[in-house]
Amino acid sequence: MAVRNNQRIIIHLDYDCFYASVFEVEQPALKSLPLAVQQKQIVVTCNYTARRQGLHKLQLISDAKRICPDVVIVLGEDLTKFRDASKYLFLFVRSFIWGARVEKLGFDELFLDVTEMIEYNVGLLNAHDLATSFFHLDRKDPTVGFAYDATTFQGSTQPAGGKLGNLHKPNSQTTLLPSSITTENGAASNVLEFLDAHEIQKIPGIGSRLAQKLRAQVVGPDTVDEKVTVRDVRQYPGMGPALLEKALGGPGSAKGIGMRIWNILHGVDNTDVLEGRDVPTQISIEDSYTRLETLESVRRELVILSRSLIRRMRTDLLEKNDGNAAHGRWIAHPRTLRLSTRPRPPPGSETARVYSANRISRSVPLPLFIFNLDENLDALAERLVRDSLLSMFRKLHPEKSGWNLSLLNIAVINMVESAGDQKQSSGRDIGKMFRQQETVLQDWTVREPSPHRSTGMALEDNPEMGDSLWEEGEEDDLGLSVVDCVVCGASIPHFAQLAHAMYHAADSEYENG
DNA sequence: GAGTGCTAG
DNA sequence: CGTTCTAGCACTC
Numbered sequence: 001m002a003v004r005n006n007q008r009i010i011i012h013l014d015y016d017c018f019y020a021s022v023f024e025v026e027q028p029a030l031k032s033l034p035l036a037v038q039q040k041q042i043v044v045t046c047n048y049t050a051r052r053q054g055l056h057k058l059q060l061i062s063d064a065k066r067i068c069p070d071v072v073i074v075l076g077e078d079l080t081k082f083r084d085a086s087k088y089l090f091l092f093v094r095s096f097i098w099g100a101r102v103e104k105l106g107f108d109e110l111f112l113d114v115t116e117m118i119e120y121n122v123g124l125l126n127a128h129d130l131a132t133s134f135f136h137l138d139r140k141d142p143t144v145g146f147a148y149d150a151t152t153f154q155g156s157t158q159p160a161g162g163k164l165g166n167l168h169k170p171n172s173q174t175t176l177l178p179s180s181i182t183t184e185n186g187a188a189s190n191v192l193e194f195l196d197a198h199e200i201q202k203i204p205g206i207g208s209r210l211a212q213k214l215r216a217q218v219v220g221p222d223t224v225d226e227k228v229t230v231r232d233v234r235q236y237p238g239m240g241p242a243l244l245e246k247a248l249g250g251p252g253s254a255k256g257i258g259m260r261i262w263n264i265l266h267g268v269d270n271t272d273v274l275e276g277r278d279v280p281t282q283i284s285i286e287d288s289y290t291r292l293e294t295l296e297s298v299r300r301e302l303v304i305l306s307r308s309l310i311r312r313m314r315t316d317l318l319e320k321n322d323g324n325a326a327h328g329r330w331i332a333h334p335r336t337l338r339l340s341t342r343p344r345p346p347p348g349s350e351t352a353r354v355y356s357a358n359r360i361s362r363s364v365p366l367p368l369f370i371f372n373l374d375e376n377l378d379a380l381a382e383r384l385v386r387d388s389l390l391s392m393f394r395k396l397h398p399e400k401s402g403w404n405l406s407l408l409n410i411a412v413i414n415m416v417e418s419a420g421d422q423k424q425s426s427g428r429d430i431g432k433m434f435r436q437q438e439t440v441l442q443d444w445t446v447r448e449p450s451p452h453r454s455t456g457m458a459l460e461d462n463p464e465m466g467d468s469l470w471e472e473g474e475e476d477d478l479g480l481s482v483v484d485c486v487v488c489g490a491s492i493p494h495f496a497q498l499a500h501a502m503y504h505a506a507d508s509e510y511e512n513g
Numbered sequence: 514g515a516g517t518g519c520t521a522g
Numbered sequence: 523c524g525t526t527c528t529a530g531c532a533c534t535c
Contacts, residue, residue: 039526039527040526042524042526043525058524058526077526077527079528082527083528105529105530107528253532281529281530282528283528283529284529285527286528288526409527411529
């Protein structure tokens, strides 16, 4: 839960080891076994049972098997089920967040702007009976919500000494008490203290490239592997927005980056939470290869990718009318087709190349026949390759052969939503989803005749949620977080926690407990 | 609009 | 060390 903006209250949700959790939900027996999800020769993620035995993300499959011979390995190259789960969770969460300010980041993270919900609930707190408070999820129906104790923080507090003590429960949350945000008499704030100890690249918004440049600035260009903390950067002589702009700016970098990073290093991020879209702004599909040498093999792979891409377009861009995909209406039209390849880096290239570089691409207007629903997938895919992709490929790689490609990617981009469509739409199985949501919401509804306070069922007591996708947090998942929050069965009470924190901040007597 | 680069998980 | 399969935005031309 992070304050990304002075006026707004933002919750940051993170579904941990997402791919592995999706498999565990399908097969609960997997939970107690070491489970790794494989893409190519890599463990892309693994569950906590596996992590306890020494496995980790981005590990070679061969290493994983050596370290943990009993590891259960499942293939995760087909992202369909992960995409579906991600979409389901996004729509589910958004359905009860007032104002729909829910921003998606990748498959497994969400930012929620809960300002209005918190302010409403803080306004309803009873100062004389905080222990039996009730958090409202619905302005219209006062019985929808959950009971909570507004005299305690959930989990750890920083500085320690909050009423509950230091327990890292539930789910490894830590609360940076709100008083710590404002510094008095020049004393170092808790937020700075918290950030200062961390490596720069752990800070959201500072990726490999910026971290590299910052390290070069602070410890010199040739000792780039040295660990550099936020403190090292902030306390570097002459450091400030201007120096950062000089160190990080240049061709291709965003304007004002110096000020933006300076703010981030102080725990300030003023970017708004964007409304999540119902239609993606691009759809892409790719595969990587150890050898792709003949034009015929390239052609074959392009057909396979095209088939997936058109199938994705039909799932994500077609209006759903009771499963009859053949007669849907396009809710958005991508205008552009892009083909990207990645030539394999020369064998001797030793420099720690930043991954995802080296891609080259060509784009053309997307041919309209691709929207034809009467023609079958295979025929459309063949036609797309023959009419568009092969000539694009020849422009990318004019040489007859010897390309040594490690990757092919095709994408439809430049999405234009159909007029009069707007929100609503998207998502497969929406009907099913909201039926499930109803079931869940029922468990949050107080059933006693006298609705307010007392005996509402808290989320922790809800076995359905306890069994959900949402998993325990990891300590290395660092956020600019006031509460390092993961989505889990107990996540909703975190709203309550924040309401509590704000209540005390307003009274400026939070420390007595 | 086309293409590149950087961010994120 | 990099190794996957995405997705979005900023920038240049």
